[in-house]
Amino acid sequence: MDMVTVGDPKMTIGGQAAPTTDFVEVINPSTAEPFVKAPVANPMQVNDAVAAAKAAFPAWSTTPIAERQQLVRAFAAKLRENIDILAHMLTSEQGKPINNAKGEINGAIATMESYCDLDLDPVVIRDKPEQFVELRRRPLGPVAAITAWNYPVLLCLWKLGPCLVAGNTVVVKPALVTPLATLKIGEIAREIFPAGVVNVINGGNEVGAALVTHPDIRKIAFTGSTATGKRIMADAAPTLKRLTLELGGNDAGIVLPDVDPKKFANDIFWAKFSNCGQVCAALKRLFVPDSLHDALIAEMIEIARSVKIGDGFADGIQMGPIQNAAQHARLVALVEDAKAKGATVLHVGEVPDGPGYWFPITLLGDVPSNADIVHEEAFGPILTVYRYSDPEDALARANASQFGLGASVWTSDVGAGAALAERMEAGSTWVNQHPSMGPDIPFGGVKQSGLGVEGARWGLEEYTSVHVVNVKKVGP
Ligand code: NAD
Numbered sequence: 001m002d003m004v005t006v007g008d009p010k011m012t013i014g015g016q017a018a019p020t021t022d023f024v025e026v027i028n029p030s031t032a033e034p035f036v037k038a039p040v041a042n043p044m045q046v047n048d049a050v051a052a053a054k055a056a057f058p059a060w061s062t063t064p065i066a067e068r069q070q071l072v073r074a075f076a077a078k079l080r081e082n083i084d085i086l087a088h089m090l091t092s093e094q095g096k097p098i099n100n101a102k103g104e105i106n107g108a109i110a111t112m113e114s115y116c117d118l119d120l121d122p123v124v125i126r127d128k129p130e131q132f133v134e135l136r137r138r139p140l141g142p143v144a145a146i147t148a149w150n151y152p153v154l155l156c157l158w159k160l161g162p163c164l165v166a167g168n169t170v171v172v173k174p175a176l177v178t179p180l181a182t183l184k185i186g187e188i189a190r191e192i193f194p195a196g197v198v199n200v201i202n203g204g205n206e207v208g209a210a211l212v213t214h215p216d217i218r219k220i221a222f223t224g225s226t227a228t229g230k231r232i233m234a235d236a237a238p239t240l241k242r243l244t245l246e247l248g249g250n251d252a253g254i255v256l257p258d259v260d261p262k263k264f265a266n267d268i269f270w271a272k273f274s275n276c277g278q279v280c281a282a283l284k285r286l287f288v289p290d291s292l293h294d295a296l297i298a299e300m301i302e303i304a305r306s307v308k309i310g311d312g313f314a315d316g317i318q319m320g321p322i323q324n325a326a327q328h329a330r331l332v333a334l335v336e337d338a339k340a341k342g343a344t345v346l347h348v349g350e351v352p353d354g355p356g357y358w359f360p361i362t363l364l365g366d367v368p369s370n371a372d373i374v375h376e377e378a379f380g381p382i383l384t385v386y387r388y389s390d391p392e393d394a395l396a397r398a399n400a401s402q403f404g405l406g407a408s409v410w411t412s413d414v415g416a417g418a419a420l421a422e423r424m425e426a427g428s429t430w431v432n433q434h435p436s437m438g439p440d441i442p443f444g445g446v447k448q449s450g451l452g453v454e455g456a457r458w459g460l461e462e463y464t465s466v467h468v469v470n471v472k473k474v475g476p
Contacts, residue, residue: 006036006089009179011045011202012186014052015195018045024176024202029095029321030311032355036092038179041201046171046210049199053142053169054216056196061139061167069116072164075192076113079105079157082188089180090153091312095320095357096275098312105181108154111455112161114439118460120166125468132471137464139167140242141218144211146232147182148224149175149323150278150379155246156182158454159221160198166463168219169197171211175224176204177324212236219463222246223280226377226403226448233451244452244462246280247445248377249405252398253283253434254420256391256411257291264410264432265299271408271434273307273361276319277381278327281406281428281435281443284378286385287394293387297363300383301347304361310352322357322380331359331380338364338371338384346385377403391420399425404447408434427453 010017022042025034041049060068079086083105090101126133143163147155152174163170174182179202186200201207205228212220212235219242222232229245236243253271255264271283288296312320322328339345344366351358362382367374373384388394398407407426411417417431427445430436437443437455444453452462 006092006180007085009036009038009183010187011039011041011183012190012198012200013045013049014055014199015190015193017187017190018048018201020045024179026093026180027177027324028092029323030356032325032357036180038183038202040176041203041207043210045201046203046207046214049171049201050142050211050214050216052196052199053171056169056194057139057141060169060194060197063167065120065165065167068165068167071192072161073113073116075189076109078188078192079109079185082184086153086181086184089184091320093178093180094149094152094323096312097317097320100275101312104151105153108151108157111154111439112157114456115161115165115460118165118457120460120464130473132473134469136467136469137166137461138467140463140465141168142216143168143170143219143221143463144214144217145170145172145221146208146211146224147172147174149178150275150280152178153181153185155223156185158459160185162454162460162463163221164193164197166460168463170199171217172198172200173203173208173211174200176202209235212241213239215239217241219243221463229450242462242465244454245450246443246454247405247448247450248379248403249280249282249445249449250284250375250377250401250403251281251406251408251426251434252285252287252401252424253408253410254287254391254394254398254424255289255292255296256409256413256416256420257289258412259292259296259410260412261292261296261299265296266303267433268296268410269300269303272383273304273319273381276322276359278323278379279435283406283408283434284384285374285398286383287388287398288385290387290389293385297346297365297385300363304347304349304363307349307361309349309358309361311356319361319381322359325357327379328357328359331378331382334373334376334378335362335364335382338367338373341368341371343367343371343384375402395420395423401425402448403445405445405449406430406435408432
């Protein structure tokens with residue numbers, strides 16, 4: 001990996017490149033080798049970034065929304081101009097195939113831009129001869145946007161769009177293991193926004209925690225694990241910060257007996273294995289009727305055997321590595337635990353030779369209910385398959401999870417699918433797809449999968465507070 005191609009990444013504080021003496025080596029997960037040093041914020045710089053966001057807030061929050069949207073559009077255009085370098089950084093640090101990296105960036109830019117078509121106009125609640133009541137939306141103040149390593153660009157831009165359009169300023173902190181594309185986004189933002197509106201710092205969990213406890217941060221927009229989400233909720237309590245928490249999932253999908261395995265297998269397969277299974281709302285637990293089990297698994301194994309796994313820069317690669325060593329070790333442990341407790345390995349695929357955090361496509365059956373993987377999120381290419389004979393039993397087992405991010409029903413009877421979807425405990429339930437998102441569709445989790453939503457008007461409103469103006473009309 002060429003050190004020069006990713007340049008000399010810098011943090012952005014108060015509209016300037018922020019020099020630092022602290023660095024972290026960024027590892028390419030396809031080689032397990034460090035390839036560039038990224039800056040890390042010291043505690044003073046965390047404070048500087050928050051101070052810059054606070055100082056920029058009065059002017060930015062009172063800039064007309066149409067002007068803010070114009071700048072967000074200009075930002076989107078500049079990001080598009082930089083798609084090649086952003087995608088190069090993303091594949092280098094995350095491992096995903098370069099075409100998927102471009103897809104992530106283009107999709108995320110479009111989602112960010114979609115907030116430029118929304119408004120936050122006041123809503124009149126009462127308009128009577130004696131009284132006028134209006135609901136207005138106000139920005140909150142400096143926001144901390146804290147992201148995970150599976151979709152670094154998407155998670156960042158999904159937050160920047162509503163945050164900035166609503167009139168907030170922001171300090172972004174990516175995951176320490178994938179900072180490059182996010183730092184580049186900060187650099188590009190410097191050219192567009194007034195100083196201090198967008199600050200990007202890098203650092204580990206302690207930098208995240210410093211933002212969460214900082215008295216001048218008004219909201220935490222977080223994507224990451226449920227365990228960290230709980231920590232953030234506790235740490236944010238003393239200052240009663242607003243929270244959006246997009247957390248983990250252990251999504252179930254129920255296949256109904258009318259499914260043609262040949263027709264459905266490909267979509268079900270990729271519902272699990274896209275992005276090497278490192279997707280919060282991937283289909284992680286598949287419920288299959290006894291009558292279809294063998295045929296559907298056979299089809300999925302055939303697809304698994306055809307998948308090209310390797311370095312995301314190589315031609316035709318469909319699946320990259322696991323992003324980091326700790327996550328890889330966690331997946332190994334989950335599979336070993338399930339096997340030790342009696343699970344059957346239905347399929348385990350091949351991985352490239354040599355270094356890199358490669359993990360084989362794995363299908364597990366007969367997973368006993370005391371296996372960790374039944375209850376905990378497997379954030380990688382492992383699908384657990386559960387047989388059923390009674391759909392009500394499948395539904396009860398699907399819903400018996402602490403998580404509630406996504407869910408799906410697979411059927412050629414869309415009416416039956418929609419009826420069962422209604423009964424699944426999730427923030428989104430899809431029929432014949434999993435997941436499916438769009439800029440006009442909100443996304444969020446129930447139970448321990450999260451708090452609040454991202455996306456569309458509902459996501460925009462999460463970056464505002466309600467301000468009621470209530471006028472009693474008293475004449476002269
Ligand atoms: P993580 O929780 O370990 O880290 C996420 C981010 O939080 C990182 O930037 C990290 O530095 C920061 N952080 C850690 N401790 C912190 C603290 N105490 N205070 C503030 N910040 C802190 O998660 P991860 O392993 O990087 O990401 C994988 C997880 O993210 C999975 O569980 C996955 O399901 C979840 N995820 C959820 C969604 C969603 O939209 N629901 C999307 C993508 C990923």
